[in-house]
Amino acid sequence: MPPSLPSSKKRKTRDSDDTVKAIQVLEQDLASAISRGTSLNPLADLLDLASQAETPAHASRAIYALYRTFVLLLSDGALSGPSHTEEAKAVRTWLLERLNAFTDQLAGLLKDEEASLQTSALDILMSLQKHLSSSLTRTSDSKQPPQSHVSHFRKIVSALLLCPPSTRGSTPKKRKTEPVSDDRMLDSTVRDHFVNTWFSVHDDVRWFFLRDAAILLARHPHKEAPQLPGNLLSILERLTTFPTQRSELNTWWIEELGAKPAPSKKSSAHEDADEEVGGASGADDEDDWRKFFDEPASKADDKGKKGAPGRLHTLTVHQSLHSLSAHRAVFTKAWLALLPQLSLGGAERARTHSLRVLNVLHRGVVPHLTRPILIMDWVGSAVDHGGTVGLLALNALFMLIKDHNLDYPAFYTRLYGFLDKDVLHLKHRARFFRLTEVFLGSTLLPANLVASFVKRLSRLSLCAPPAAVVMLIPFTYNMLRRHPSLMTMIHRTEEISGAECDGFDAGEGNPALTNALESSLWELYSHRRHYHGAVSSLARILEEAFTRPRYGMEDFLDHTYGTMMETEVQRKIRREPATEGEGVQSDGLEELWKIG
Structure with missing residues (x-):
């Protein structure tokens, strides 16, 4: 007969079994409620269990149970489509609040101490992006273009770049508004998983990330989020598969976005609003910045072919996703927003960031910019660092002079120095x-x-x-x-x-x-x-x-x-x-x- 377990271990085992059973029961109750159209109140209880889970195993079970529940709700149309009664609107509002709470939990788990929870949280966030976007497209007017759930994806971008702390296992009384550690840098496990699985693979993910990263940089000053530029740089410097031909825009995370867009025409306010369903106002994405980065017609990615898209500022988001010029534009916008931020935060940090940028600038950045001379001011200031940084900056300047007609008469004087x-x-x-x-x-x-x-x-x-x-x-x-x-x-x-x-x-x-x-x-x-x-x-x-x-x-x-x-x-x-x-x-x- 095997020896009996100590009472403390028995209690822990019993508590663990009870937690697992509670998660299973709540998920089953929710699945039944969705199919029957009854009360969804157990969703709040399941969210509480997920936020208070003290072990990675319990947290993993809870977040996957929540994920499956929200997928069922999306498939049932409970989070999108028309609401015919006030009661239905109230239920949808309550469900969207629960979804936002779940998304915030997942965002915090990207900084959890358990690596498996980090990647699981990112997998769920990206999978929800696909389901939410498909649900919007499925329940919208058939004449409208395919849609991406903007607000959810912006939360993913914020989680990756701002790195909010994990609150797993904390109760409302214990939960702190500030992280115990000031380490807000993106963990390499999460970064590599995002870059290798989505950012370097799917054209729509890359386009939306570049666009939203530039918006995030504008909204968060360096004093408020000093970790943001370094986190963004750690992702951008690992991008090695930027398209160089329109035919290479052929891999989509949201499959509906891969459909051929309608012929180009000047986008109206109504179309822009449709593209922003589920998100905030599209004011950050107005035509002004697209006009600034627009390329001359002779340099358009379609080279005069029939049916070529129009100027960037006349394209809808769906059309932009299929335009190489639009991809180059958001890429340029993201880098120009990032470079000035890298010079802040102390001389040593600025030197380190500058060195990392200059190591990839000639092969991974300049060839994909709409107008490479736009980075001239930053490169010129990097020369002042001297040493290896200054030398690499001179190399970038030389490339701009030789290949892009930059006028910099003092180049050899700086080199001689x-x-x-x-x-x-x-x-x-x-x-x-x-x-x-x-x-x-x-x-x-x-x-x-x-x-x-x-x-x-x-x-x-x-x-x-x-x-x-x-x-x-x-x-x-x-x-x-x-x-x-x-x-x-x-x-x-x-x-x-x-x-x-x-x-x-x-x-x-x-x-x-x-x-x-x-x-x-x-x-x-x-x-x-x-x-x-x-x-x-x-x-x-x-x-x-x-x-x-x-x-x-x-x-x-x-x-x-x-x-x-x-x-x-x-x-x-x-x-x-x-x-x-x-x-x-x-x-x-x-x-x-x-x-x-």
Whole structure:
């Protein structure tokens, strides 16, 4: 005979069984009441059980029981369609209040400590969005376009971006208006589930989310919701499947929205009101912002095809969902609303946010903007951060200049300002050389401008670590090869004994006025006697004939003290090393110059 359980465990087991049974009985009573048209008061009791559930298992049972009940109510038409009597209107109002309370509970569960409850709550919220929208379409006038339940989806967006605290297991007396912790950031479990299941997959979910996120940013100042910009950025930076052709708009969470929209015509106030059924006023979505983001007809996504949608501000929501230009417009609106917010909340947070944006800007944002130059002001301000952030911002500026005709005359002056005493010592120096070689790649650049960069880096190499000099020498070789007029800097016959005999103006901030082209690269010449054999060997390359078009920078960018030490340790010594730099045995780095 098994030992009996302690009385406390028996009581807990009995309480647990009672709770499960109570949930089952309430759900059965509600299903019976819906089918018979009798009282739905047990719905309030089931909501109380869900809000007071202390264990994840009980909470999960309760929210799924509520979900099934509301789906039955929607299928029965109890939450939509015409109400012919005052009693029916009162019942519907009461049911909508219960639905709102249930939605608020689910929103709080997105911040619950139990991960399974987080994903379950999000699944239910999104499934309810589908059922609510389908119910609206089913019970509305057949002449009206398919509809989305706006107010419910905006609650989902608010839950994802504002992250209200979970109140599971709290009674009305215990419940606090403020969270115990100030952690209001979106949990990675919820974020990834939303992005991978809906945001990156369904075109309608992405369109509505982008639109409503911009509205939410406008309604909540940074002081009121400092977590909002970071939460939105964490979602937007993971978007990797934005459509580039109209034919790619083919996946819909609300299936009715996938129907082909009616031909475009100027939308009336009546049509706009129909699109906002179940939500607040459509004042936030008026035509003004759509006119601002409208693309010229020559750039429309339909490229002059018959039956192409009209201008954005004349489209209904249903037509916008099938217009690539409309998707680009809400995408642009969301990013332009977000970028200024990311600069608030302290210097370190602003720097971190800016770095995250700039890492995805060139491939995940700019190609999908209606007019990329709209982000010029933010990118220009990001340059002021300096370091890695400033360098990436310069890369974004260069892309806007090259591909989108941005006029930014001070670009090379700003780039030249990055060449300070630290640039060859920082961990991002490899990225700096990669980007700088791209920025100086045009053969149409003035020779005196390129000479200033080469000379300045040559001067900085005097105090640089060996790994940085190893990068600088092939970089200089490539610049000299690409701009032959710079060859005079290594072919001067005058005796150069030091900086005091050099006409280069190191204090000049304008690279066009430094007089670098009248100078020489004596600093690199001095590295022929560098203490490190790899550096001294590479420095002699500038004395040889320039027979190779260019060297691949990637072969030299990732060297550090560690890699250079490893090269020395693994090098096979075929003869005794010399005591002077003239006889230093070649190593693996020197071989890179001989390949090809």
